[in-house]
Amino acid sequence: MSEHTYTPQSKFxxxxxxxxxxxxxxSHLTDYPTPKNLNYWWTFGGILTxxxxxxxxxxxxxxxxxxxxxxxxFSSIEHIMRDVNYGWLIRYIHSNGASMFFLAVYIHIxxxxxxxxxxxxxxxxxxxxxxxxxxxxATAFMGYVLPWGQMSFWGATVITNLFxxxxxxxxxxxxxxxxxxxxxxxxxxxxxxLHYFFPFLxxxxxxxxxxxxxxxxxNNPIGIDVEKPSKDTVPFHPYITIKxxxxxxxxxxxxxxxxxxxxxxxxxxxxYIEANPLVTPKHIVPEWYLLPFYAILRSVPDKLGGVxxxxxxxxxxxxxxxxxxxxxxxxxxxxxxxxxxWILIVNVLALGYVGAMPAEGLYLLIARVGTAYYFAHFLxxxxxxxxxxxTQPLPLSITDPVLTGK
Amino acid sequence: xxxxxxxxxxxxxFFFILIxxxxxxxxxxxxxxxxxxxxxxxxxxxxxxRGYQVYTExxxxxxxxxxxxxxxxxxxxxxxxxxxxxxxIAANFEVIDGPNNDGEMFTRPxxxxxxxxxxxxxxxxxxxxxxxxxxxxxxxxxxxxxxGADYIYSVLTGYTEPPTNFDLEEGVxxxxxxxxxxxxxxxxxxxxxxxxxxxxxxxxxxxxxDVTTFLTWAAEPHLEARHKLGFKVIIFLIILSILVYxxxxxxWLRIDSKE
Ligand code: HEM
Numbered sequence: 197m198s199e200h201t202y203t204p205q206s207k208f209x210x211x212x213x214x215x216x217x218x219x220x221x222x223s224h225l226t227d228y229p230t231p232k233n234l235n236y237w238w239t240f241g242g243i244l245t246x247x248x249x250x251x252x253x254x255x256x257x258x259x260x261x262x263x264x265x266x267x268x269x270f271s272s273i274e275h276i277m278r279d280v281n282y283g284w285l286i287r288y289i290h291s292n293g294a295s296m297f298f299l300a301v302y303i304h305i306x307x308x309x310x311x312x313x314x315x316x317x318x319x320x321x322x323x324x325x326x327x328x329x330x331x332x333x334a335t336a337f338m339g340y341v342l343p344w345g346q347m348s349f350w351g352a353t354v355i356t357n358l359f360x361x362x363x364x365x366x367x368x369x370x371x372x373x374x375x376x377x378x379x380x381x382x383x384x385x386x387x388x389x390l391h392y393f394f395p396f397l398x399x400x401x402x403x404x405x406x407x408x409x410x411x412x413x414x415n416n417p418i419g420i421d422v423e424k425p426s427k428d429t430v431p432f433h434p435y436i437t438i439k440x441x442x443x444x445x446x447x448x449x450x451x452x453x454x455x456x457x458x459x460x461x462x463x464x465x466x467x468y469i470e471a472n473p474l475v476t477p478k479h480i481v482p483e484w485y486l487l488p489f490y491a492i493l494r495s496v497p498d499k500l501g502g503v504x505x506x507x508x509x510x511x512x513x514x515x516x517x518x519x520x521x522x523x524x525x526x527x528x529x530x531x532x533x534x535x536x537x538w539i540l541i542v543n544v545l546a547l548g549y550v551g552a553m554p555a556e557g558l559y560l561l562i563a564r565v566g567t568a569y570y571f572a573h574f575l576x577x578x579x580x581x582x583x584x585x586x587t588q589p590l591p592l593s594i595t596d597p598v599l600t601g602k
Numbered sequence: 603x604x605x606x607x608x609x610x611x612x613x614x615x616f617f618f619i620l621i622x623x624x625x626x627x628x629x630x631x632x633x634x635x636x637x638x639x640x641x642x643x644x645x646x647x648x649x650x651x652r653g654y655q656v657y658t659e660x661x662x663x664x665x666x667x668x669x670x671x672x673x674x675x676x677x678x679x680x681x682x683x684x685x686x687x688x689x690x691i692a693a694n695f696e697v698i699d700g701p702n703n704d705g706e707m708f709t710r711p712x713x714x715x716x717x718x719x720x721x722x723x724x725x726x727x728x729x730x731x732x733x734x735x736x737x738x739x740x741x742x743x744x745x746x747x748x749x750g751a752d753y754i755y756s757v758l759t760g761y762t763e764p765p766t767n768f769d770l771e772e773g774v775x776x777x778x779x780x781x782x783x784x785x786x787x788x789x790x791x792x793x794x795x796x797x798x799x800x801x802x803x804x805x806x807x808x809x810x811x812d813v814t815t816f817l818t819w820a821a822e823p824h825l826e827a828r829h830k831l832g833f834k835v836i837i838f839l840i841i842l843s844i845l846v847y848x849x850x851x852x853x854w855l856r857i858d859s860k861e
């Protein structure tokens with residue numbers, strides 16, 4: 197990281213900056229040296245920042261009109277859709293925004309997996325990222341409960357019921373979560389409160405995430421360290437900002453496609469039926485971005501076992517920097533890891549697919565094989581692979597990627 | 603960057619096409635060419651007006667539509683009845699209001715600001731009157747069913763003779779597109795059930811089409827505004843991204859030419 201000292205030009209600027217170095221911070225952010233060979237998979241960090249802010253702003257407006265009460269939540273959403281000026285737009289941005297947020301975060305995570313961004317010295321960035329991801333899932337889950345449709349209600353029932361599997365204290369925990377003996381108005385009001393609060397926690401973690409990033413600087417597609425900052429890097433502004441902006445615009449075009457022309461395609465039609473504790477929907481399915489985990493959860497006949505695997509599947513990712521011991525970061529130079537990376541992607545997509553299907557027959561079988569493979573990938577394949585793999589020779593520097601040290 | 607990975611992407615795509623085509627046990631719902639489909643989709647104004655007629659004259663005796671107000675019928679992007687027509691429509695309904703200064707509830711003719719009057723005071727009453735089945739509220743029905751407008755239309759036109767050996771209880775009817783092929787609503791439509799003032803022939807299919815159009819608007823009253831705005835937003839984003847792309851290229855030339 198560049199340790200330059202920044203002195204503001206104006207007298208007032210200097211006076212201010214000596215007391216609160218905001219200008220130094222701004223100057224650090226604009227000059228931040230960034231590897232010049234970053235590809236578009238690196239633009240998703242900026243896109244995610246946009247998504248978070250967009251969710252917070254649209255959410256703020258929605259909260260002005262939404263009524264967190266079991267009897268009124270559903271119709272207050274419809275009031276927003278029908279009577280609030282551009283309420284439909286705000287709501288569709290927020291609901292599709294959640295999906296786009298997850299789309300971006302999955303790309304961001306798999307980018308890290310492919311290019312080994314989780315490896316030393318970026319372990320803390322990675323772990324902060326996983327914490328962000330956990331909070332995102334919690335936030336999205338609670339947000340989905342707020343419209344108080346059938347899927348809201350039954351999704352909440354299924355997921356909160358999981359906690360009852362915890363030995364001894366499980367039942368009390370569920371009762372405590374619900375604020376009663378079933379999902380009901382107290383559940384809705386606390387979910388609303390937490391759904392409003394969690395994004396601020398996420399924002400805090402994102403600041404730490406970027407702070408931690410600015411210590412070692414960015415990884416890059418070939419995964420080697422910056423040798424000569426003057427040759428290998430460009431200042432963040434304007435070179436990276438304009439690239440991020442371009443990628444964001446393309447992302448927004450796709451986002452707008454959903455908002456304006458298929459706003460309900462990613463949701464479940466049952467959520468336009470008001471919650472009814474007496475009628476259980478035929479298939480209770482979570483939102484698409486949680487489906488792989490849902491498949492893992494249902495792959496074991498035992499409830500506690502399912503819950504353990506569910507949380508295990510996420511926490512195992514936190515240990516990734518230590519499970520993969522290869523010194524080479526980028527999979528471009530790791531022929532074996534590259535193959536298993538793609539198998540993992542297929543596996544996760546397959547889990548997502550069966551997560552949407554009833555847990556029976558062939559689907560259940562695929563879910564079981566997929567779950568077993570998922571854990572095998574991180575616990576067996578990766579540790580072994582990273583020791584036996586013969587990596588390809590690395591380039592000497594970012595600037596001369598062709599000059600391999602053959 | 604991913605050149606060497608193209609082959610994997612292809613395998614992946616193939617895999618999903620394979621899975622997707624191999625499993626489909628559900629009833630296929632035929633698709634129709636609705637005027638409101640697609641990027642520039644708009645409602646057919648006269649079809650909406652006819653659809654409203656079918657709704658009030660036929661469906662509203664069982665199905666409520668509690669999220670709509672009479673004023674919506676005159677709003678832009680909907681059936682667009684004139685202010686006078688909306689007032690007249692609303693006045694046709696008896697609305698319970700009150701309490702008045704004596705503490706009594708009273709009825710008065712409807713006003714445009716009133717919500718659509720429901721046929722039953724509550725869900726239980728609706729079920730009791732319909733042999734235990736609840737005629738669902740129609741405000742968002744189109745969005746609450748997989749297949750949307752195509753599904754609603756299919757159900758309305760899907761009444762056929764049951765196959766032999768098909769068991770139907772009392773008050774249950776055979777429908778090709780309902781789950782389990784059973785529905786507790788008798789076919790609500792039959793030719794010339796209503797008479798359209800614009801001279802359109804009221805065939806069963808025509809009425810089904812009109813009422814489905816109306817229900818789609820009811821569920822998504824800002825659909826036209828959404829399509830219009832979306833078109834503009836996307837054109838704007840495309841132009842802006844082209845401009846940004848070329849400025850980016852210019853800017854990066856400084857870096858790339860140094861190599
Ligand atoms: C709210 C969600 C998130 C935001 C706003 C965010 C933001 C960012 C930004 C701006 C960057 C730098 C640019 C880039 O590399 O794309 C970054 C890098 C990174 N993120 Fe995230 N991130 C989020 C979630 C996550 C998650 C869930 C993970 C995975 C566990 C993660 C892992 C990483 C890693 C390992 C890097 C370093 C990559 C490098 O050094 O090039 N992030 N993040």
